[in-house]
Amino acid sequence: MANVLRNSAKFGFSGVLSQLSIHSRHGRECVSPCFSLQQRNNSTSPKIKVDLDSSTGVAVLRMQSPPVNSLSLDFLTEFCINLEKLEMDRSCRGLIITSTLSKVFSAGLDIMEMYGKSPERCGEFWKAVQEMWLKLYGSNMATIAAINGSSPAGGCLMSIGCDYRIMADNPRYSIGLNETQLGIVAPFWFKDTLVNTVGNRAAELSLELGLLYSAPDALKIGLVDQLVPEDQVLSTAQDTMSKWLAVPGQNTLSHWLYRVRTLSLSHTGCTGSEHSPSHWLYRVRTLSLTLAVPGQNTLSHTGCTRSEHSPSHWLYRVRTLSLTLAVPGQNTLSHTGCTGSEYSPSHWLYRVRILSLTLAVPGQNTLPHTGCTGSEHSLSHTGCTGSEHSLSHWLYRVRILSLTLAVPGQNTLPHTGCTGSEHSLSHTGCTGSEHTLPHTGCTGSEYSLSHWLYRVRTLSLTLAVPGQNTLSQYTL
Numbered sequence: 001m002a003n004v005l006r007n008s009a010k011f012g013f014s015g016v017l018s019q020l021s022i023h024s025r026h027g028r029e030c031v032s033p034c035f036s037l038q039q040r041n042n043s044t045s046p047k048i049k050v051d052l053d054s055s056t057g058v059a060v061l062r063m064q065s066p067p068v069n070s071l072s073l074d075f076l077t078e079f080c081i082n083l084e085k086l087e088m089d090r091s092c093r094g095l096i097i098t099s100t101l102s103k104v105f106s107a108g109l110d111i112m113e114m115y116g117k118s119p120e121r122c123g124e125f126w127k128a129v130q131e132m133w134l135k136l137y138g139s140n141m142a143t144i145a146a147i148n149g150s151s152p153a154g155g156c157l158m159s160i161g162c163d164y165r166i167m168a169d170n171p172r173y174s175i176g177l178n179e180t181q182l183g184i185v186a187p188f189w190f191k192d193t194l195v196n197t198v199g200n201r202a203a204e205l206s207l208e209l210g211l212l213y214s215a216p217d218a219l220k221i222g223l224v225d226q227l228v229p230e231d232q233v234l235s236t237a238q239d240t241m242s243k244w245l246a247v248p249g250q251n252t253l254s255h256w257l258y259r260v261r262t263l264s265l266s267h268t269g270c271t272g273s274e275h276s277p278s279h280w281l282y283r284v285r286t287l288s289l290t291l292a293v294p295g296q297n298t299l300s301h302t303g304c305t306r307s308e309h310s311p312s313h314w315l316y317r318v319r320t321l322s323l324t325l326a327v328p329g330q331n332t333l334s335h336t337g338c339t340g341s342e343y344s345p346s347h348w349l350y351r352v353r354i355l356s357l358t359l360a361v362p363g364q365n366t367l368p369h370t371g372c373t374g375s376e377h378s379l380s381h382t383g384c385t386g387s388e389h390s391l392s393h394w395l396y397r398v399r400i401l402s403l404t405l406a407v408p409g410q411n412t413l414p415h416t417g418c419t420g421s422e423h424s425l426s427h428t429g430c431t432g433s434e435h436t437l438p439h440t441g442c443t444g445s446e447y448s449l450s451h452w453l454y455r456v457r458t459l460s461l462t463l464a465v466p467g468q469n470t471l472s473q474y475t476l
């Protein structure tokens with residue numbers, strides 16, 4: 001650690017702007033926001049080495065920053081610049097990330113970046129962390145992590161930001177989001193990425209306990225996809241990559257389907273440049289952190305005053321609640337309407353979640369309605385105002401709509417009531433260029449039924465910001 005301190009003192013940042021193009025090699029705007037990156041690394045020895053094999057279109061990115069490839073601002077900046085260059089290089093279709101160090105893939109965020117730094121530096125650092133994740137998770141390349149050593153915390157985030165993970169079969173190596181054990185909190189987008197990888201329950205246990213998994217245990221829960229002898233990690237990654245690249249269009253649809261949802265959370269309801277993802281990531285994190293500070297986050301914040309609701313227990317629940325309610329400018333936590341002892345958090349947590357789902361019939365039963373504070377916590381409270389808008393009425397409609405859209409041969413898009421140019425996403429209330437259909441690779445009539453079947457559903461879910469992206473715009 002002493003070395004780290006010495007090194008961190010040594011590095012300044014030069015502030016030379018390296019304005020990178022915002023256009024990807026597909027000629028459209030990058031899915032992740034492309035912040036201009038500052039070249040700050042004064043070190044003469046690069047922390048990242050990239051070799052692109054032009055015959056295969058596969059690049060190997062080697063992290064070579066001793067002692068442990070910790071993710072400092074300098075490291076992350078260099079990492080992002082390299083990633084961006086590969087992203088813009090049309091000849092590069094696949095990326096393998098590995099480490100040149102023995103025993104360590106990456107030790108995660110550089111702890112010294114979190115200590116004694118100015119707010120400006122902290123801001124830059126966290127922006128760079130987000131940027132690394134956004135670029136990796138939103139990459140158009142097939143990405144494989146060749147994990148040839150331990151990969152805790154931010155190292156794990158980097159790994160799960162890839163499409164596939166191959167780890168050295170060595171029980172001494174560990175991987176996981178262990179932040180809770182360090183007394184800090186994994187940001188919600190770390191959590192989302194983990195949930196997408198191992199599922200809800202495993203992620204919940206993992207985050208609440210801050211678990212690090214040995215390589216064999218990581219394989220068991222699906223945190224990594226494959227274990228191989230240490231000397232075969234890279235070659236296996238290369239073999240595996242050729243299979244990924246053989247999948248037609250893998251760089252678009254199948255690749256994106258699952259990621260769009262997670263990334264769209266970062267974009268939730270943002271309509272202007274001031275509402276950039278990084279803006280929101282900070283806001284939501286601030287909220288989470290505020291609620292997560294042991295000793296402070298009594299749940300009086302959320303109306304919860306019972307001591308058994310310890311912070312770690314709450315940490316992830318509150319986050320879920322925040323996300324559920326996080327329609328910016330509307331359903332802030334204070335809007336949960338939770339003000340009296342009879343409305344205990346546990347009462348609310350499940351009610352609100354269920355209500356959110358129930359109420360997510362866009363355009364009508366909007367979440368702001370959950371701000372009701374009295375006996376109207378009955379179903380009439382759902383914002384339905386007449387008997388025809390009863391819950392059962394809606395439940396059937398929603399179910400029928402889902403079924404209708406799912407019947408092969410019927411659920412062409414016109415069926416949804418969309419008939420013209422409004423098939424664009426702007427129709428769904430998304431107003432930022434980042435929410436365009438090309439975002440999901442879907443551009444024209446050649447997209448057949450089965451293709452739409454899944455897309456429409458995914459898009460509906462993704463876009464179901466109540467009051468904006470409405471299903472009611474479709475004809476039932």
Ligand SMILES: CC/C=C\C/C=C\C/C=C\C/C=C/C(=O)SCCNC(=O)CCNC(=O)[C@H](O)C(C)(C)COP(=O)(O)OP(=O)(O)OC[C@H]1O[C@@H](n2cnc3c(N)ncnc32)[C@H](O)[C@@H]1OP(=O)(O)O
Nearest residue numbers: 001002003004067070107108109110111150153154184185
């Ligand atoms: C402003 C923000 C405020 C609050 C933020 C709040 C919330 C947001 C939260 C969090 C997200 C955090 C994500 C993270 O990634 S935090 C980092 C977590 N990382 C770890 O816990 C890993 C710790 N390291 C290890 O477990 C081992 O070092 C490792 C298994 C990787 C390798 O073991 P090995 O035995 O090979 O090496 P060591 O002797 O342990 O270490 C060598 C050397 O490296 C230094 N070191 C290790 N890890 C880090 C690190 N993450 N950052 C900086 N430096 C690191 C270690 O101190 C040794 O240094 P020295 O003593 O000088 O030789």
